Amino acid sequence: MRRTAGAEARAVRLARMQELVEAGGPLPIKQAAQQLEVTEMTIRRDLASAESPLSALGGYVLATTLPGAERYSLDEASDQHAANKRLACERAAELVQPHDSLFIDCGTTMVHFAEALPPEMPLSVVCYSTNIAQVLSRRPNTQLMLLGGLYHPSSATFFSDEGLQYLARLGVNKAFISAGGIDVERGASCSNFHEVPVKQAAIRSASQSFLIVDESKLGTLRPAFFSPLDAFARIVVGGSPEASLKKQFKDLPVEFARTSDA
Missing domain, CATH: 1.10.10 (Arc Repressor Mutant, subunit A)
Incomplete structure (x- = not known):
């Protein structure tokens, strides 16, 4: 025709x-x-x-398939920590209640978190990552707010001062944050400096903040520090690290999510 x-x-x-x-x-x-x-x-x-x-x-x-989405998918396919990320995110999703207002951070870990949320649960969610937004946009009862600004392909995120101001005015009751490394003495860190102000603004504006990581991040440092560990109400770790490493975090509110046979 x-x-x-x-x-x-x-x-x-x-x-x-x-x-x-x-x-x-x-x-x-x-x-x-x-x-x-x-x-x-x-x-x-x-x-x-x-x-x-x-x-x-x-x-x-x-x-429809975002620039960078294929890269994230390939990363996940070759990511030996993907199973532990899912474990941590499934456990962290249990902290979410109907009608919560959430901030969801960026990164491959947080894609698992967005997917783990009960699909019909009514929520309001703020995010700044396109791959997270793609998952959330398919949820029928979720009010989605995507922060805008300059696009950073390395993390599939937007950043702007206006976005930070909006986040500060909005406020959320729970912020779920990712990290590239956590260290008992030096706190939580990530690889991209442009993520730091957004993570910090979310932590400041939230009533409670939760850190989600897999066990490979324990005892690891990344270039961009963004928060001491005592800023988090709970640190959810996927996997079962060595006893010596686990002992380092014994005085912190750490919860280990692992399979029943781990």
């Missing part, structure tokens, strides 16, 4: 938006409308069409 002129024009716009997203990551809908010289409503209709390889989320045009 021959396509109409309108369908042809939509296909051209979608192809152009796909090029822009592949080249530069998530694209603000307003910017897409300006570049293509159409209204924002036209852009949204294009994205909602059956043939669209893109989607609209939080005021941005995103690839």
Whole structure:
């Protein structure tokens, strides 16, 4: 069947938006409308069409498979700690109650956490990572708030001062934070410095904060420190570390999630 002129024009716009997203990551809908010289409503209709390889989320045009999403998937496939991450996240998800307002941090661990939340539970969630937002956007009873700003492909996150201010004004009752390393003396750290202000703002604004890691992060230091360990009401660790390492954390509110045969 021959396509109409309108369908042809939509296909051209979608192809152009796909090029822009592949080249530069998530694209603000307003910017897409300006570049293509159409209204924002036209852009949204294009994205909602059956043939669209893109989607609209939080005021941005995103690839259905996000730039960086394949990398995260490959990381997970080769990640020997994936099972322990899931264990920690499934345990941490038990801390969530209906109608909670949550902040969910970025990283491959937190994808497991988002997936572990009961699918029908009514929640309000703030996040700043596109791969977390993709999981949460499929939940029918979740109000999702995606912080915007400059996109960082290394962590699939956005950052802006305005986002920090919004998070501070909003407040959440529970923040779930990830880390690349935790050390008894030197606290929690991560690899990306641009994540630090967001993690710190979430911890400050939350009534309670929880740290989720797998056992490989214990006793490890990363370049960017973001919090002492006493800031967390609970530290949920997936796996069963060596007794000597576990002993180092005995005076902290650490809970080890492990399989029944571990």
